[in-house]
Amino acid sequence: MDAFLTSRNVSDVLGGLASGVIYALVALSLVLIWRSTRMLNFAQGAMAVFATYIGFAILAPSTNYWVSMAVAIVAGLVLGGATERVLVRRLYGKPEINPIVAMVGLLLVLESVAAAIWSTSSRPLATPFSIVDWQLNHKPMALSPFAVYEIVTSLVVMAIVAALFQYTKLGLQLRAAALAPEVSRLLGVRVSRMLTIGWMLSTAVGAVTAVLVASNFFTGLTPSGMDGVFAFGFIAAAIGGLDSPVGAMVSGLALGVVFQFVGDYVNSNAIILVALGMLIVSLMVRPSGVFTRSAQRRV
Amino acid sequence: MERIVGSRLSVGLSVTAVVAVIVVVLSSSTRLAVALALGVAVLGVGATFVSLTAVRRDHPVATRALISVIVIDLAIFLTFRVSATSNSNVAIGAAMAIVLLGLSFLTGSSGQISLGNGAFMGVGAFTVGIWAEHHPTTPLVAVLVLATLAGALVGLVLGIPATRLRGPYLAGMTLAFAVAFGAILNMFSSWTGGDSGLQLPTAVVAPHWLASFFGPTASSLTTSSAWLADISIVVTGVALFLMANLFASRIGRAMRLVRDNDVAAELVGVSLPRARVIAFTVSAAYAALGGALWTLINNSVSPSTYSFVLSITILSLVVIGGIGTIPGAIMGGIIYAFSTGAISWLTAHLGLNPQGNVASQLDGIIFGGLLVITILFAPLGIAGLVRHGWRWWRRARPTGIVQ
Numbered sequence: 001m002d003a004f005l006t007s008r009n010v011s012d013v014l015g016g017l018a019s020g021v022i023y024a025l026v027a028l029s030l031v032l033i034w035r036s037t038r039m040l041n042f043a044q045g046a047m048a049v050f051a052t053y054i055g056f057a058i059l060a061p062s063t064n065y066w067v068s069m070a071v072a073i074v075a076g077l078v079l080g081g082a083t084e085r086v087l088v089r090r091l092y093g094k095p096e097i098n099p100i101v102a103m104v105g106l107l108l109v110l111e112s113v114a115a116a117i118w119s120t121s122s123r124p125l126a127t128p129f130s131i132v133d134w135q136l137n138h139k140p141m142a143l144s145p146f147a148v149y150e151i152v153t154s155l156v157v158m159a160i161v162a163a164l165f166q167y168t169k170l171g172l173q174l175r176a177a178a179l180a181p182e183v184s185r186l187l188g189v190r191v192s193r194m195l196t197i198g199w200m201l202s203t204a205v206g207a208v209t210a211v212l213v214a215s216n217f218f219t220g221l222t223p224s225g226m227d228g229v230f231a232f233g234f235i236a237a238a239i240g241g242l243d244s245p246v247g248a249m250v251s252g253l254a255l256g257v258v259f260q261f262v263g264d265y266v267n268s269n270a271i272i273l274v275a276l277g278m279l280i281v282s283l284m285v286r287p288s289g290v291f292t293r294s295a296q297r298r299v
Numbered sequence: 300m301e302r303i304v305g306s307r308l309s310v311g312l313s314v315t316a317v318v319a320v321i322v323v324v325l326s327s328s329t330r331l332a333v334a335l336a337l338g339v340a341v342l343g344v345g346a347t348f349v350s351l352t353a354v355r356r357d358h359p360v361a362t363r364a365l366i367s368v369i370v371i372d373l374a375i376f377l378t379f380r381v382s383a384t385s386n387s388n389v390a391i392g393a394a395m396a397i398v399l400l401g402l403s404f405l406t407g408s409s410g411q412i413s414l415g416n417g418a419f420m421g422v423g424a425f426t427v428g429i430w431a432e433h434h435p436t437t438p439l440v441a442v443l444v445l446a447t448l449a450g451a452l453v454g455l456v457l458g459i460p461a462t463r464l465r466g467p468y469l470a471g472m473t474l475a476f477a478v479a480f481g482a483i484l485n486m487f488s489s490w491t492g493g494d495s496g497l498q499l500p501t502a503v504v505a506p507h508w509l510a511s512f513f514g515p516t517a518s519s520l521t522t523s524s525a526w527l528a529d530i531s532i533v534v535t536g537v538a539l540f541l542m543a544n545l546f547a548s549r550i551g552r553a554m555r556l557v558r559d560n561d562v563a564a565e566l567v568g569v570s571l572p573r574a575r576v577i578a579f580t581v582s583a584a585y586a587a588l589g590g591a592l593w594t595l596i597n598n599s600v601s602p603s604t605y606s607f608v609l610s611i612t613i614l615s616l617v618v619i620g621g622i623g624t625i626p627g628a629i630m631g632g633i634i635y636a637f638s639t640g641a642i643s644w645l646t647a648h649l650g651l652n653p654q655g656n657v658a659s660q661l662d663g664i665i666f667g668g669l670l671v672i673t674i675l676f677a678p679l680g681i682a683g684l685v686r687h688g689w690r691w692w693r694r695a696r697p698t699g700i701v702q
Contacts, residue, residue, distance in 0.1 A: 040467035042414075042474065090675055096466035097412045098674050101618055104414065105670030108611050112663030119656045227607055231478040234471045242467075269486040272479035279472060283460045287468070 003137075011142030012260045018147040020256020021154035022209060026226075026233020027240060027248035028158060029205040034242040036178040036198035037088065040234070042103040045226025046110040047083065048206030051076035052214055052221060055207070056125055057118050065128050072207045080203025084196045114223040122220035131217045150212050157208050158249060161201070165245075174198060228272075232259075235275050239282045241289020251290065363543045371536035386524040387596065390531040392636020394592035397538045399617045399628035401585025404542060407623030408554030409578040411466060415457075415473030416586040416613045418480035421605030423450045423587025427594040428497035429490050435500045443534065443591050450587020451580050458579035462572035477610040484602045496601035499594065527596045534592060535632075538585060543625060545581070554578055558623075586613075608663070615666040619673050621682025630681050638662065 004010060026044065033041045041047075055072025087106065091099045129149045133140035165171035176184035177194035185191050213229055214221035236255050240247030255278075259271045266274075282290065374389070402416050413419075423446035430442060437445075457476060461469050484491045491497065545551050556564040557574045565571055594600040616635055621627025642662050643653070651658040677684050 040471055100412055100470045101674045102671055104611055104614055105667045108663050108667030112660040116657045116660035227478055231475045235475055269482045272482045276475055276479055280460045287463045
């Protein structure tokens, strides 16, 4: 059993899950916004990093990790809501490249401002969990307390979002506003408020993601630290289907595992090439995503 | 009558072109003023003979060629007059204008956007670097054509999914490519030189016969900065000429229809997948050409230049200049040529520490902010503002018969 748990393939699966949950969270926050406003939030990573800086760099370094995380989440909520009210709201009904350009502009501004205030050098966060792998019979198991913390936190966040959408009145309104804005407006749902809440939720999920990414001792917190993670998260969301939260999360996890195998058996540079290849093939075969059943656009 | 106008026109055009060339040749001598006066006089006489609107209507290609030649000549003339630093900025900016032309074409013709043109530039830049390592004596033109073809090839491969993708998906895919580009270079580090990149074996200098043709006084031509600026300007002019024709051609018109109404385009027989792939491939090829010039200008190529930030900068420039238009792309190139100087001026005037965090991020903050402001309040950028201003001016001062 021990030999099995420390074997190469099991290690790859465990390590893959730890990064897969991150991609799943990014994909989830992209889907939250896509479903409600039909926009791909290219600034998602930068907004999340900015919220994390607010939580971990403005407060004194000795502040408790969990307090900082809570501040980061609140900052995410505020940043997401403010972005929707100030910027995104002006872009509804415009040609589809306008929101893309605007969000890329926001990405550039946020990353530059973060770098101007807190410099581009990496800032380690005082994570309460060790990143040293557990040992079984003096062999590492590819699973550390930090990885377990990462996986558990991500699953909790996903569960909270799922429960919110499934079991609360607010969740019902959010779904209604996303699927049939006109009808729900007639039925008394305050659609524009729902859109704001959708952006707040998405950015809060992003803030948790960025905290998890930055908590990793090897990466730390950098202004552009989410660029790569965002790319993987987008690929996961696009393969799973931008309309399907479950699909996005499942494909995020699956991609994490696949990438770990590629990195282990081929080399780490090949990962993004494989990811790009998978994205292209999946978009060619099923442009709307593996898990989506929506009608395909005719033209 | 038609024929007479035609022959007079062609004579006029050739005379103007020749005079423009003479202005350039004489400019390095003291007879500069005479040459300029002569050129202006001939242009003026020519303009009185032919109606410019009629010429533009009847001979669009010839007009575009003429305008390109004059613009190239004037720009080259300027490179003799300014310092080496300005020349290298001009060279960099002119190459950037080519990249912007490509992206502008993609958006202007198919309504799509690419966030990966920085990486396509890198494809061209590294093609030159790798090729020069093995075949250092290849003629310049061949190297540039090769780099353009390499960019077109990569663009074609990535563009095939573009046949079925719409806006955000294509943008996301190109973003993934831009982010992945560093890893791709690393994967082939035995060719691309890894983190340190490649150095060209020989610097690009003017061939001896050309330098001697300009006479001993034209010593500035043999210094690489002026010569590189001239190459860059000529290539930009050619790229501009081809692009203007492409925009006006049957393909260009079909593509604008795709952008404005893809259902209508399909109804009148435009093949949507083909139009989209062509637009994407052309934009990638133009980006690669710009990147190839950058390698020649810098005499080296480094992977850190072609990061994701470059792709965003390209997008900012084209949006601020005016996306989907040719003047907008040129404007973006000019802005880029002067941005380094403008930002260091601003740094000095704001009293910032030039080595500090804020100063090093100033360009990102300014470009990003301008990008957001432009897309919100003037989606067609400077070119759109100028066009609006012109229309408003014409309406405010009616010259025709009042009904």
